[in-house]
Structure formats: structure tokens, C-alpha cells
Amino acid sequence: MAVEKVILKDRAEWLKWRKKGIGASEAAAIIGVSPWCTNVELWERKTDRNAAPDISNNTAVKYGHDAEPLIRGLFALDYEHKYNTEYRGEFDVVVHPQYDFMFATLDGRLTENETGRKGILEIKTTSIVQSMQKEKWWKDGGPRLPDQYYVQLLWQLLVTGFEFAVLHAQLKYNYGDDIRTERRSYHIERSEVVEDIEYLETAAVKFWRENVEKGIKPNLILPEL
Secondary structure (H helix, E strand, C coil): CCECCCCCCCHHHHHHHHCCCECHHHHHHHCCCCCCCCHHHHHHHHCCCCCCCCCCCCHHHHHHHHHHHHHHHHHHHHCCCCEEEECCCCCCEEECCCCCCEEEECCEEEEECCCCCEEEEEEEEEEECCHHHHHHHEECCEECCCHHHHHHHHHHHHHHCCCEEEEEEEEEEEECCEEEEEEEEEEEEHHHCHHHHHHHHHHHHHHHHHHHCCCCCCCCCCCCC
16 A cells, blocks of 8 residues: 655645656656656656746636536535545645655545445546547547546556546536536546556656666657647
């Protein structure tokens, strides 16, 4: 089970901690599936060659931050028959028991009512303003989980050792002055993604040990279009 002795008071402390390792939202960059950061850019940030951009004032980021507790509350109400939903604060950091450079900041913790199994809750918000954005959430006529968020859940399962993960997303559509929202949940069982977790772990250890710690620039991995 993961180490849970990290107590962070505010965002400033959290940002300092983040530089010591890799968080769940950064994991997709390691294997080249992040739309926001390449593996080389991540390496530059972790070796202090470049700083991560400050996106705290980004409109979408601010909306997601403010909406998160409301969406988590609705999730807890909608799924109270299935889960007990626990929130331990904005900086609920969990560290991998073997690799101290692997950590995850959790949006919530779930306990399955029927079995007592432990799970992760991840909250996402997104605005669908282009067909390309919608395609990331739909495939072959049905809902799909974008690759970067799938990897984020894998990382959280890797770090925590929990048995399952749920990503609960709100998709917002703007039609002129009218706003429509849709909420959907994606459930991942650890037992069904063991190989993917092991692949991510191997890639992350190599990236940190061979590239970050030794200061060797990795070969650029570009996401597939």
C-alpha cells in the first residue's frame, strides 16, 4: 500500500513537492500521449532547465477548480448506494511505497459499500467547442476515455495500490447563450489493466533513473494524431 504521510498546507508547498517527482497529471507525457506536454518538456521541468507554465489563471483551469467540489458532491449523492465518497482536502498526496518520485494528488477516495474495496475518484471538466474535442470523448458511436486521462488513472492505481478507479467528467456544451452539461463516469478495474500499469511503471522508472537523475535528455516521443 502507498505511503500517506505527506501533509501539505497550501499550493506553494504542493508546487515545491511536485518538483521532486512525477504526479498523475504528468504521467501521460512520459509515454508521449499528453496533449499539453512532451516527454522532453517534462524532463526539462524536472531537471530545472525550464519552468512549467503558470496556468492558474486560465479560465478553463479556474472553472475546473471551482466546479470540482460541486461535481464531487453530486457524484456522492448519485452513487451513495454504491460508494462512500471521502474527500481529504485539496492536497491529498499519496506516494508510491517503493519509488518516492511517484505520487498522486487525489480528488477523492471511494469505498465500495458492498465489498469494502478501495478506489480513486478523479473529477474532470471540459468544454466541447470543436468537433475534435468531442471526438476525444466519443469513439465508434460510444463514449471513450481520452488517452491522457486513462494514463492518469493508471498512475493513480500504480501509486495507491487501490483496486479500482472512477473518472467522473462533466462535458459542457455552449449553444450561443445556452449552456448544456452532461456528466458521465468511467470505471477501471485494476485487475483488468495490470499489463498497462506495469508498462507505465517501467517507462516511468527508466525516465526518472536514466533521464532525470542522470541529466540525459530523452528522445522526443510525439503523440499520435
